[in-house]
Amino acid sequence: MTHRTNNTYTFMALTLVCSLLVWALGTGPASAELTIRITEGADSAIPVAVVPFAENGGIPAGDKINSIVQDDLAMSGEFRTLSPEKMLSLPSKRSEVYYRDWRLLGQRYVLVGQLSRNGDRVEARYELLDVNREERILGESAAVSVGNMRTLAHHISDKVYEAITGVPGAFSTKLAYVTLDTAKGEPRYRLQVSDVDGKRARVRLESKEPILSPAWSPDGKKLAYVSFETGKPAIYIHELGSGNRTKVADFRGLNSAPAWSRDGRSLLLTLSKDGNAEIYRMDIQSRNLKRLTNHWSIDTEGVWDHSGEGIFFTSDRSGGPQIYHKSSETAEPRRITFGSRYNARPRPDSQGDYVYYVHQRNGGFHIARTDLSNGEETVLTRTASDESPSLAPNGRMLIYATKHSGTSVLTVISADGGAAYSLPATEGDVREPAWSPVIR
Amino acid sequence: MKLSVHQKAFAMVLSLGLVAGCSSTGETMGEDEYGSDVSAVDQDGGSTVYGGSDGSGVSASDLTEEELRAREERAEQEAMRNITTFYFDFDTAEIKAEAREVLVAHARFLENNPNQRVRLEGHADERGTKEYNLALGERRANAVERFLIVNGASRAQMETVSYGEEKPAVMGSSESAWAQNRRVELVFE
Amino acid sequence: MTGQERDVTNIGQQPWKSPVALSLLLHGLIVVVALAGWSWTTPESEPEPRSIAARLVTQQEPEPSPVVEEVDEPDRDEERKKEQQEQKRRQEAERKAAEEEKAREEARRIQQEKERKRQEEAAARERAEQKAREEEAARQKAEAEAKERARQKAEEEKRRQEEAKRRAEEERRKAEEERRKREEAERQKREEQARREAEQKRKEAERRLKEQQLEALAEEASREREAEARRQQEAAAAKAREARMMSESEKYQALIRERLSQAWYPPSSATEEMTARLQITLLPTGELQSVKLINGSGNTAFDNSAISAVKSLNRYPIPDDRDTFERYFRQFTIEFNPRRLK
CATH class of the missing domain: 2.120.10.30 (TolB, C-terminal domain)
Structure with missing residues (x-):
C-alpha cells in the first residue's frame, strides 16, 4: 500500500511538472502573438445562391424546388438569395462550381442539385457549398412521391438552414x-x-x-x-x-x-x-x-x-x-x-x-x-x-x-x-x- | 322618531359615501368586486344607483299618487326599451350614466314579464387580443346582467354570451367603429 | 486691561487637573488679577507692563547708606571751617615759641663754638704726632704690600696663562664636539631626508597605484555608464520603434477587425458564450496563406462561419513596414466571440 502511495505521489509530481512545462511552453509564444477579437458580425442577412436544379425529364411542372427553397430561406429573415438571372453559371453539381465566380458575386453559399424521376417518385441530389472555404457542407439525396414536390423543397430548406445556422429548420412544419x-x-x-x-x-x-x-x-x-x-x-x-x-x-x-x-x-x-x-x-x-x-x-x-x-x-x-x-x-x-x-x-x-x-x-x-x-x-x-x-x-x-x-x-x-x-x-x-x- | 332621524342621517351619509365611492373609484373594478363576491353590497349599491337614475329625486310614493303620470312613464319606458345596445369605453365594463335609465326600463319590463327571456351579448372592439377581448365582452355582459337583476329582473330570464371582437357591428379600424363595437346587445327571444 | 488678558491666558495655560482646585485657583486669580488689574489700570503714564514688573521687583531691596551721607553733608563742612580757625591759632602760638627757642639756640651755639676751638688746638697737636707714627707704619706696610702684590701678580699671571691654555683646550674640544655633533646631525638629517624621500616615494607610488586603480575603476564605471546609456538609448530607440510598430499594428488591427466584422455572419445558433480561435498566416502581400482552427466553439456552424469570414477577405490590410508585418501580421490569432447579438 505504502509503495503504491509513493508511486502515486511521484506520478502526481511528475504530472504537475509536465503540465507546468506544457503550460509554460504553450503560453509563451501564444501570449506574444497578436490576437484580434471579432465581437460583431455583419448586420445583413447571409447571401445564398440557390441555383435552379437540373431536371432530367419527367419532373412535374409547377413551382420549382429552387424558388420554394429560396422563399423559405428568405422567410427566415436570415438569408438573402440571389436571383438566377444574376448567376454567371448554373451548375448542378459540385464539380461544375467555380468558387471564384460566386465569391465575386458576394455569395457565401451555393446550393446546387438535380432532380430525376424514378417511377412515381422524384429524387433530388443536392449539395450545399461554402464559397469561401471551398468545401461541401451538405450533400444528400432525397425522394418523394411525384405529388409532394413541395415537401421535398421544404425538406431541402430545413437541411440547408441547419447546415448553415446550426439550428434545425422549421420549413416542413x-x-x-x-x-x-x-x-x-x-x-x-x-x-x-x-x-x-x-x-x-x-x-x-x-x-x-x-x-x-x-x-x-x-x-x-x-x-x-x-x-x-x-x-x-x-x-x-x-x-x-x-x-x-x-x-x-x-x-x-x-x-x-x-x-x-x-x-x-x-x-x-x-x-x-x-x-x-x-x-x-x-x-x-x-x-x-x-x-x-x-x-x-x-x-x-x-x-x-x-x-x-x-x-x-x-x-x-x-x-x-x-x-x-x-x-x-x-x-x-x-x-x-x-x-x-x-x-x-x-x-x-x-x-x-x-x-x-x-x-x-x-x-x-x-x-x-x-x-x-x-x-x-x-x-x-x-x-x-x-x-x-x-x-x-x-x-x-x-x-x-x-x-x-x-x-x-x-x-x-x-x-x-x-x-x-x-x-x-x-x-x-x-x-x-x-x-x-x-x-x- | 329621534332614532329614525339619526338612522336616516346615518344612512344618508353612508349612501353618499357609497355614491361617492362608486363614482370616484374605478367602476370597472368595483363592479367586478360586487358581482363576483358580495351580492348584498351589490343590491345596496344598485338601489342607490336606481334612486339616482330616477332623476326626479322624489320618493316612490309619487307613483301611487297619480296614475296618469304612471301611464305616461310607462309609455316613456316602452319607447326606451327600443334601445337594446349599450356602449362602453376601451377596456372597461362600466355602464355609462345615460344607459342606466334605459336599462332600468328593461329591468322593469323583465320583472313584469317573468316568462320573457333575454340574451346578453358582450362585444369588444378589434384592438387587443382575441381571448382577452372574449373575457372583456363577457365582463360587459355580466355588468349589464347584474344591473338588470338589481333592478328587478331575474337571473333565470337571462343568458350571457361573449363574442369578443368576432362580431363587430361596424367594420373598420376607426375610433367611431371601435366605439360602436364595444357594446352589449340585449336580444329578446 | 492688557495685563488682565495676559494673566488670564497664562492661567489658562496651567495644566490643572482638579476642577475644584482649578475653580478655586481661578477665582483667586481672578480676584488677584482684578485687584492687580485695578491697581495697574491707574497709572496711565506707566510704560510697558513688563518694565513695571521689573522695576517693582528690583526696588524691593533698599540701599540706605547713600541716603544718610547725603542728608549729613552740610554739618561736616561747618566743622571743618571751625577746625581750620583753631589750627591757625595754634600755628601762630607755635611760631612765636619757635622764635624764642631760636634766640636761645644762638647763644648756646656761640658758647659751643668757643669750646670747640680750644678742643681743636689740642687735637691738632695730637694729630701731628700721630701722623708721624702713622707715616712710618704706612711706609713699612706699603713695602710689604708691594712685595705681596708682585708675588700675587706673578701667581695671577701664571694662573691666567693656565686658564687661557685650559680654555683654549676646552674651546678646541668644544669645537671638535660641535663639529662632530653637526656632522652627526647632518648625517641624521640626510638619513631622515633619505628616509622621508623614500617614504614619500613609496607613498607616491602607492598613491599612484591607488590612483591608477581608481582611474581604472572610474574608467570602468564610465565605460559601463556609457554602455548603459548606450543600452538605454538603444532600448529607447527600440521602444520607440516598437511603439511605432505597435501603433502601426493597432491601426491595421482595427482595419482587419472592421473588415472581418463585415464579413462575418454569425449563425443564429451563436451565443455569447461561443468563441472560435483561428490562427492565420499571411503572405507579405496580405493574402491569406493558411488558417487553422485552434479552439473551436463546439458549434460547427459557428466555427465554419468564422473560417468562412477569414477566408472571404481577398487581401488583408497590412502595414507597409516589413518589420511590423513580420512582428505582428505574419502570423496572428483571430478570436470570434459575439458580444452583441442581433
Missing part, C-alpha cells in the same frame, strides 16, 4: 389559422392548415360562427380550438388525420384559450363558470378540472412555460392586461411585463429565454418580447394592429396576424425582429395563426 370570408353576405369562418409558406392550405372546419384560438397538440396531429358553432363558445379537440372532433369544454360562460401541455394529456382553459375568467387545467382523458387562478380580475390566455411546470398568463389584476408567470401551479403569480398598459397573450420560447406577446404602445398593437433573464423588453414589429404571435418550433421565426389595408394577413419575422415576410394573401381575413411543432 405546418400553420393552422382561421380565415373569415364575408364576400357572400353570410360570414364563413374556416379553420385551415397549410405549409409554412401558406401553400397547400386545407380547410378543416367551416362555420358561420366564429372559430378561435387553434392550438396544436405536441405531436402535431390534433388541434384544440374554440368554436361558436352552437351559438356560444366551446372547446373542441380535432384529430387532423381522421377529422374526428370532441367537444371537451362547454361550460356556462367562457370556454376559451386552449393550450396543450407538453405531454399532450392536459389542456389549459379559460372558463368563467365560477364567476369570471379564470384559468383551469383539464385532464383530457378524465375531463377533471383544476383551477389555477383565483382572482376577481380577468385571468386568461394561459400557456405552459418551457419547463412544463409553470404557466404564463394574461391578467388585468393591476388595472390593465399584463403578462404574469407562475413558476408552478400553486406559486404566486409574478408580473413579467411593465413596459406599457397593455401586454397580453404570452408565448414563451422552448428555451426559457424569452416570452413573446402583444404589446400596446402609442395606440398601436405590436409584437414584443421580454428577455426573461433581465426583463428587457424589445418591440419586434412596426405594424400597428398586430395580434396572435406564434413561434416556430425552432424558436427562430415568429408568425403573427396584422392588418394590411383593412384586411388581416399573416406575417413571418425572425424571432429577434428581423426582416418581415408576408404570407401570400388568401381570400378574406386570415387570423389566429398557430405554428405547428415538428410533425413526426
Whole structure:
C-alpha cells in the first residue's frame, strides 16, 4: 500500500511538472502573438445562391424546388438569395462550381442539385457549398412521391438552414389559422392548415360562427380550438388525420384559450363558470378540472412555460392586461411585463429565454418580447394592429396576424425582429395563426 | 322618531359615501368586486344607483299618487326599451350614466314579464387580443346582467354570451367603429 | 486691561487637573488679577507692563547708606571751617615759641663754638704726632704690600696663562664636539631626508597605484555608464520603434477587425458564450496563406462561419513596414466571440 502511495505521489509530481512545462511552453509564444477579437458580425442577412436544379425529364411542372427553397430561406429573415438571372453559371453539381465566380458575386453559399424521376417518385441530389472555404457542407439525396414536390423543397430548406445556422429548420412544419370570408353576405369562418409558406392550405372546419384560438397538440396531429358553432363558445379537440372532433369544454360562460401541455394529456382553459375568467387545467382523458387562478380580475390566455411546470398568463389584476408567470401551479403569480398598459397573450420560447406577446404602445398593437433573464423588453414589429404571435418550433421565426389595408394577413419575422415576410394573401381575413411543432 | 332621524342621517351619509365611492373609484373594478363576491353590497349599491337614475329625486310614493303620470312613464319606458345596445369605453365594463335609465326600463319590463327571456351579448372592439377581448365582452355582459337583476329582473330570464371582437357591428379600424363595437346587445327571444 | 488678558491666558495655560482646585485657583486669580488689574489700570503714564514688573521687583531691596551721607553733608563742612580757625591759632602760638627757642639756640651755639676751638688746638697737636707714627707704619706696610702684590701678580699671571691654555683646550674640544655633533646631525638629517624621500616615494607610488586603480575603476564605471546609456538609448530607440510598430499594428488591427466584422455572419445558433480561435498566416502581400482552427466553439456552424469570414477577405490590410508585418501580421490569432447579438 505504502509503495503504491509513493508511486502515486511521484506520478502526481511528475504530472504537475509536465503540465507546468506544457503550460509554460504553450503560453509563451501564444501570449506574444497578436490576437484580434471579432465581437460583431455583419448586420445583413447571409447571401445564398440557390441555383435552379437540373431536371432530367419527367419532373412535374409547377413551382420549382429552387424558388420554394429560396422563399423559405428568405422567410427566415436570415438569408438573402440571389436571383438566377444574376448567376454567371448554373451548375448542378459540385464539380461544375467555380468558387471564384460566386465569391465575386458576394455569395457565401451555393446550393446546387438535380432532380430525376424514378417511377412515381422524384429524387433530388443536392449539395450545399461554402464559397469561401471551398468545401461541401451538405450533400444528400432525397425522394418523394411525384405529388409532394413541395415537401421535398421544404425538406431541402430545413437541411440547408441547419447546415448553415446550426439550428434545425422549421420549413416542413405546418400553420393552422382561421380565415373569415364575408364576400357572400353570410360570414364563413374556416379553420385551415397549410405549409409554412401558406401553400397547400386545407380547410378543416367551416362555420358561420366564429372559430378561435387553434392550438396544436405536441405531436402535431390534433388541434384544440374554440368554436361558436352552437351559438356560444366551446372547446373542441380535432384529430387532423381522421377529422374526428370532441367537444371537451362547454361550460356556462367562457370556454376559451386552449393550450396543450407538453405531454399532450392536459389542456389549459379559460372558463368563467365560477364567476369570471379564470384559468383551469383539464385532464383530457378524465375531463377533471383544476383551477389555477383565483382572482376577481380577468385571468386568461394561459400557456405552459418551457419547463412544463409553470404557466404564463394574461391578467388585468393591476388595472390593465399584463403578462404574469407562475413558476408552478400553486406559486404566486409574478408580473413579467411593465413596459406599457397593455401586454397580453404570452408565448414563451422552448428555451426559457424569452416570452413573446402583444404589446400596446402609442395606440398601436405590436409584437414584443421580454428577455426573461433581465426583463428587457424589445418591440419586434412596426405594424400597428398586430395580434396572435406564434413561434416556430425552432424558436427562430415568429408568425403573427396584422392588418394590411383593412384586411388581416399573416406575417413571418425572425424571432429577434428581423426582416418581415408576408404570407401570400388568401381570400378574406386570415387570423389566429398557430405554428405547428415538428410533425413526426 | 329621534332614532329614525339619526338612522336616516346615518344612512344618508353612508349612501353618499357609497355614491361617492362608486363614482370616484374605478367602476370597472368595483363592479367586478360586487358581482363576483358580495351580492348584498351589490343590491345596496344598485338601489342607490336606481334612486339616482330616477332623476326626479322624489320618493316612490309619487307613483301611487297619480296614475296618469304612471301611464305616461310607462309609455316613456316602452319607447326606451327600443334601445337594446349599450356602449362602453376601451377596456372597461362600466355602464355609462345615460344607459342606466334605459336599462332600468328593461329591468322593469323583465320583472313584469317573468316568462320573457333575454340574451346578453358582450362585444369588444378589434384592438387587443382575441381571448382577452372574449373575457372583456363577457365582463360587459355580466355588468349589464347584474344591473338588470338589481333592478328587478331575474337571473333565470337571462343568458350571457361573449363574442369578443368576432362580431363587430361596424367594420373598420376607426375610433367611431371601435366605439360602436364595444357594446352589449340585449336580444329578446 | 492688557495685563488682565495676559494673566488670564497664562492661567489658562496651567495644566490643572482638579476642577475644584482649578475653580478655586481661578477665582483667586481672578480676584488677584482684578485687584492687580485695578491697581495697574491707574497709572496711565506707566510704560510697558513688563518694565513695571521689573522695576517693582528690583526696588524691593533698599540701599540706605547713600541716603544718610547725603542728608549729613552740610554739618561736616561747618566743622571743618571751625577746625581750620583753631589750627591757625595754634600755628601762630607755635611760631612765636619757635622764635624764642631760636634766640636761645644762638647763644648756646656761640658758647659751643668757643669750646670747640680750644678742643681743636689740642687735637691738632695730637694729630701731628700721630701722623708721624702713622707715616712710618704706612711706609713699612706699603713695602710689604708691594712685595705681596708682585708675588700675587706673578701667581695671577701664571694662573691666567693656565686658564687661557685650559680654555683654549676646552674651546678646541668644544669645537671638535660641535663639529662632530653637526656632522652627526647632518648625517641624521640626510638619513631622515633619505628616509622621508623614500617614504614619500613609496607613498607616491602607492598613491599612484591607488590612483591608477581608481582611474581604472572610474574608467570602468564610465565605460559601463556609457554602455548603459548606450543600452538605454538603444532600448529607447527600440521602444520607440516598437511603439511605432505597435501603433502601426493597432491601426491595421482595427482595419482587419472592421473588415472581418463585415464579413462575418454569425449563425443564429451563436451565443455569447461561443468563441472560435483561428490562427492565420499571411503572405507579405496580405493574402491569406493558411488558417487553422485552434479552439473551436463546439458549434460547427459557428466555427465554419468564422473560417468562412477569414477566408472571404481577398487581401488583408497590412502595414507597409516589413518589420511590423513580420512582428505582428505574419502570423496572428483571430478570436470570434459575439458580444452583441442581433
